[in-house]
Amino acid sequence: MAGSKRSTWTWVACFLVALPFGSFGNFGHIAADDSKSGLPLDELWQKYRLRWQDPQINNCIEEGIEKYRKQEIVIKVIDADGKPIPEVRLELAQKSHEFLFGCNAFVLGQLGSQERNERYETAFAHLFNFATVPFYWAGTEPTQGELRYAEGSREIWRRPPPDRYLPWAEKYGITLKGHPLVWHAHNPQWLPRDPDALKALYRKRFREIAERYADKIKVWDVVNESLVCPRTFPLFTEDHEYVLWAFQEVAPLFPADTVLMINEVTQFNTPPQVLRYRDQIRHLLAAGAAIRGIGLQFHFFSRQTLERYMASENSDPARLLQGYQILSELGLPLFITEITIPSAGDRGEEIQAEIVRNLYRLWFSVPPMAGITWWNLADGTAVEGENEARGGLLRENLEPKPAYRELERLIHHEWKTRAEGKTDHTGTYHVRGFCGEYTVRAVRGNTSLVRTFTVSRGAPTQVEILWESSAQCEGKD
Secondary structure, eight states: GGGGGGGGGGGGTTTTTOGGGGGGGOSSOOOOOOOOOOSSSSHHHHHHHHHHHHHHHHHHHHHHHHHHEEEEEEEEEEOOTOBBSSSSSEEEEEEESEEEEEEEETTOOOOOSHHHHHHHHHHHHHHOSSEEEEOOHHHHHSSSSSOOOOOOOOOOTHHHOOOHHHHHHHHTTTTEEEESSSSSSSOOOTHHHHHHHHHHHHHHHHHHHHHHHHHTTOOEEEEEOOOGGTTSTTTOTTTTTTHHHHHHHGGGOOTSEEEEEEOOOGGGSSTTHHHEEEEEEEHHTTEEEEEEEEEEEEEEEEEEHHHHHSSSGGGHHHHHHHHHHHHHTTOOOEEEEEEEOOSSTTTHHHHHHHHHHHHHHHHHSSSEEEEEEESSBTOSSSSSTTTGGGOSEEEEESOOHHHHHHHHHHIITTTSOEEEEOOOTTTTEEEEEEEEEEEEEETTEEEEEEEEEEOOTOOOOEEEEEOOOTTTTTTTO
């Protein structure tokens, strides 16, 4: 992918300083240490904001968005003889994004009433074109032989049957991602402890899922959190050999254009931990693993861990960018796969909204980034023990928080192209626009016509409009 080449990272040099790897601390994955930062909130907030308000950093983020998220659009209007038509008014409107803005949809159809379910779906589809679907083994086969793929299977909270997502995704134009195929957690109690017996059952699981969804779900987390896998997992070995095994088993079952991902916890966003992740992926690729995407989580499951992050140097945007630059060496698309930013505590919703804006702008500016996925859309829909963080973009009553409105403004306004202009003497109109699906309305005198086209990364978009004698009268198109 062109955006992942190291040459595309020259813009980072304008503000990325050399940082000794030994100076980097850890992000928390789960709030094991809930000690506070030790700073009063006003001082902590000011310290954090100063890092993100640096004009040079913000200029470079904006330059990255302009360079890597937009493309040249050239529209030419000609008549039936192929002659250019000048002075045709063109009105461009972007309808959707190529970039994947996502969220997990773990409570689809589970909110207790038709009215609440519809509000959830509407809020989801308004912001997102990408949805993570639960394929945790404990949910898809809670008792041996009880396969919960089809609609009508018994309900389990946060584990709707995967078939439910297919018509919903088609209705709203949402790309689906299955999560996960292999993980050391959320597995059914009936699984054997013997590694060979467990691998045989995994092969059966992979085949069942691929036969049912390979042509419908095009993105998968194949292995989740292997670098923090506990020794109690039956497939654990010091060299994490099961990761290579899983990719070798899964890849032949899915089409070649399926994005098969590896996914890791929050601490692997920055050096020095990111180096370990890069080296693992490099070795897997050399061994033939069909890894086609790199996932990174970004969870803070309590207000205390968020404050510790804000106080640490890891909240410096330069450190995040250095981590993504290191991973870009692998030439694969990056995905931020799971995000929890709490809104609990004093000024919590205000703080959440600003952190969300900062992070999404930075991630959107990173050349190899292909998708960003929030985790739980609404408060009260997280796994037990995490709801106290109030990490949703919606309140429990499904009313939007400031963070939801901030993403709405970014995704639908700041990062969507609308433009108007006229063709020049050569019948041509030039503009830069964000990648995605467009309509263009061409108006000449009292007639007009509408065309659709797609803007993608990699090359300028050339659109030719043939002015037909059947063009509609103004107001009838």
